[in-house]
Amino acid sequence: MRYGYGRPALKSSVDVQLQTAFSDGNWNSVIRLADKRAKSLKDPYYEAIKVSAESQLDGAAERGAVLNAIEDLVKQKTVPDIDTIELYEWAAGDFIGEEIEYADTLGPLRVKWAKANPKSPLAMGCLQSCLEYWDLVSAQQISTALDKAHLNSGDRRFMFWSITLTFLLSISPQCSGPSRKVYSLLVAKQLERAAEITENTPKVETKDRGLLTEEEVCLYYRVLLAHGNKDDFVKRVRSGGLGALVLLEKGHKLLFWECLDALEPWGEWDLIFDLCRQALRLGVKGVTAPFFVCDLQVWKRFIAAASKAADPEAALREVQDILKEFFAIETKTAQMYKKNLSLALLESSFRLSALAQDSAQGDTGMTPRVVQIGLLLDDCFDKLAAFDDVKGYVSILTFEEAKALVDVILPKMFDSIPDKARQVILKSLICKIRYLLATCPQTLSRHPSVVDGETQSQPYRCRFCSNLTSLPCRHCLQEIITEAAETYKQITADQELQDLIPRLDKDPRQDLALVVGTSLLKLSGLKASSSSASGAPLRDVQPELLLQAILLLDTQLGKTPADNGLRLLLAQLCLLIGTTSYAQQVWIPMDVKRTIQDALSPLFFDRISTLSPALFHGSRPLMQPLRSYYGNSLGNAPPLKIWDAFSSGSYTSILDLSKYDSRLRTSCTLVMTLVEEARATRSFGSKVDIEIADHPLARDIEDDTLLINKTDYGSFPNLEGPLGPQIQEFVRLGPELSNERAHIAFLTEQFFDLLAYKPPKDYKPARPHDAAIRDRNYALESLTRLNHSLANLIHIPSLPTLLTGPEMTHYNVVFLLTSALLASLSTARGDPTPKTLAPVTSSIRTALSSLRTSCYHSCPPRMPPTLFALTDMHTVAHLRETALAVKHSAGFILAFHERELARDRSGKSALHRDVVSEMKALEAVGSKTLAETKSHLQKLKELLGEGGWLDRILEWTFGREEEEVEREGEGYKAAVLDIVGGRDAAEEWAGKMLESWRDGVKGWLMVRWD
Amino acid sequence: MANFRRFRPEDLNKLSKCNLDPLTETYELGFYLQYHAKWPSLFQVAEDQYGNIIGYIMGKLESSPDVYRFSEHYLPWHAHITAVTVAPEARRLGIGKLLTEQLEAAADANDTWFVDLFVRSTNYKAITFYKSMGYSIFRVVKDYYGDHSSDPTKSSEDAYDMRKPMKRDVKKEHIREDGEKFEVDPSDVW
């Protein structure tokens, strides 16, 4: 039916002249000709052509005529003409979702037609159209009609379209609670009937109404699961006709996998045990391919279930017996499965030893499980994934076991390796394991935290080196640095080794540099962002060690640019110290684009407008790729590719696509995109195209929408113990994206939009008095709504842990400003002074002054003041934003007051005298803060323009050359310099940092300060 | 170390280990979802113990459009590998091979004549990989890629169209010995 840009074909009975005019888009001719034909032939179809052609003209009345025509058609009792529906749907395209709802108009028309003509191929087109507008109610009705009409056609899709759509309706906000319930019951009944047919029919044929294909059976289980119907689910999983193993035997794994996923949270461990055992045995017996279900996850679940059995030891022995059978045939299989088997054996050893806890803890620590780790490493230490494979196990060893691993097993392994290249690989793995252990609490013993009445800063004793420490042990980290640096140097000095490196999977120096770098980061005092939400991120940091780490990682990346883990780490660190333009240079080669942006872009773009608005002034709009990704993916109402899934009979994909679509519409990254761009646009005083709340991508965001963060940290090189904070927590500026932060930032932008709103210049209301009341009411309504929504967020107890300190202060001020504005606008001139105003404005002043203090007067003694200033643009940005919010809020009130004075000379409708003076005072504070901040940056710029900075940056990094004092850190200075290639190389790096800092400060002076 | 299972859309948030590698192309969302919608069992992933995707294969079943039935380039019912990739840290463990074998099993189950794919003529690693599994070059598509992966002075690169016969092709009618010598234009393939 459709061609071109969705323009339908006219009926073939239409004459050539009109057809040609229509296909040429010659609308005036179409209107004239169609009008003539309508009059002469008395066929309403020509009237429809005319109305549709009018809708293509510019005039509002002509354009709207099609809406009236649709309305008339909806009111008619007769079955509408399908070609007319097609025409109207095309002609009304731009109005759907705006002026008219598909589900109230065209959807029901399509339903009426399809019900009258269910056997026509066009009925399927009606279903498709309803799905294109995601009108589930109409689509479900059509699918039911289609199913009834094709009962014995052999095309099973009709039945399952109807079932799937009924299910989608039962979980959709498109219908009310009670109807959802009805649909739930309906779909359950339909599927139950189908399931019974399958269970009771020896061989289900295509024409039967049972469950036949993998997709059909999985759909049934998905519905059971969604309805929380555990008993029926469990009963079916065990059954002979539809059980999880039936499909497995036919070579389909999906159901088995989904059943395990469902049973685990229900705690159905016996059933899990049984299913895994049987499924694995099917492989051994040759019913399925031998390793068909030999996935690590299956083994882990099998083992977890065994350890929860009535006799866990016997069950675990049974697991090991099955493992043995697999080991007997493993020679014929892929390495990956061999690895899975070894890991499964390790997992079972850990579970067994947990049962016999006491006996496992010999003095020597040489327990079976530690020996098992040794065996596994012996096999695969030179594989890239070796560390990640054992990390989880090593980190839960007892101290004695860890010591046995580090002191006995690994050195022995090292000595037994004949070739140098593999030796250095093992050496770098050992360094990583030692670092890992240094981050694990069992390597420390508690030491009195108060001695002689004094609180100790180092309340632990390290069991490896016996020094007093906190976690991780500083002394051990120092040793690890020395050792890793030694190995690094050894490689660099040995030509023979270097020649061997290209043949290895990875240059071991990458890992060694990582170990040294992360150890330096830890020694520098960098804290996990979740544990130190307030204040500048570097307040408690020893800057030289942090800078050394950055220098070292940067140098390594220069040598091995394909190392994405290192790249991610370095990009974050550069954001942290304010070298933002350099961070961008590090970021770009990863080519994060299209689909992976939702998960990866936060790693660079989150908070970017508070770090460096100048980046938004590049050659291409900074957020454009993100915006266009969301535009392409979410631009239409239905989930992408949903019709493909319907027409292919991929029922579980339909459910997946619909779920993913809802998820993406409520993505924290999506909100970040809108917020960062809005902030930057405001910074430069550019005109906002569209207020944030009206943005098409923000359509699905309400106050109670749960916004979801799916940032992917999987590629960060994590040497940290899995139970503690991961490396991304340490290097990220502030807490990660969250529902709460996304909402509060989104509301704050709405507040700024409200303050910036100005009526069009030529707007002269006919009744100024009414218009003034309307304006005031509108402002009061918006403020009440924002104030209420912000209050709900600000009062969440955990909020301070989800924001940086400056963010917390800023958002709190925005909240207070909404209160102040509400009080100001709702107090008439003659009323008593609003009591709430003074305390609120005083809190605002205090908050602003605390931000000022953080910016200008809180540089810790060990931090060079210029470095402190350069690394804390995030606070400066919030000082500026807060001052702007204060100033614009006051300006908003004062402007209102002035307008009222000008309009109503009596002064009765103007604002209260005290309000006006309070606002004037606030405006002055805001302006003063802005001027002061600008001048602070101006001075910084001038300072950076002076000479001698390279030396000074090297001094920040390594201390003064002439200083002979042996401080903590002096030891690594040599190691770091060795690795990076001496002072000249370091100077080159300092040059890059300097340039980037200069860029950043210059950028800040480009933004608006008034 | 790894699990093999069907792709689910949430996996798109876990692609970094594969897709940050420059040899792996990242597509628009609709591209991935189209495969999940139309051929869900031919889109399989390998995931590591932390939920990261460390390998995937996307494939489809098709024949050339009917209008080309009498063209010499007509492709009968077959399976096509659109993409296969394994994260650098998980290579040479057999993951790529297992993913491909799984697709071949589906190709046989659907009674196809062969499995085919396009690969850059300079991607030696991948070519060796396919050859090791019994694929051979069927024809060379001149200047199929609009850029060159290793030589920035060149503005295009040839593709090898590689094939492996499936059970249905008993007489091995759909492969040829000296496919390197058969050159076709990009407009001849679809």
Ligand SMILES: CC(C)(COP(=O)(O)OP(=O)(O)OC[C@H]1O[C@@H](n2cnc3c(N)ncnc32)[C@H](O)[C@@H]1OP(=O)(O)O)[C@@H](O)C(=O)NCCC(=O)NCCS
């Ligand atoms: C090509 C690729 C998918 C191979 O995946 P993989 O999991 O490493 O491959 P496997 O371990 O299954 O290898 C199977 C066999 O292929 C051959 N092979 C694979 N990689 C090879 C390489 N780098 N060099 C030589 N032979 C290789 C070997 O014969 C190997 O068997 P073996 O290890 O027992 O000797 C992977 O290298 C990759 O993702 N490359 C980047 C993306 C790409 O180029 N995709 C193909 C685009 S069409």
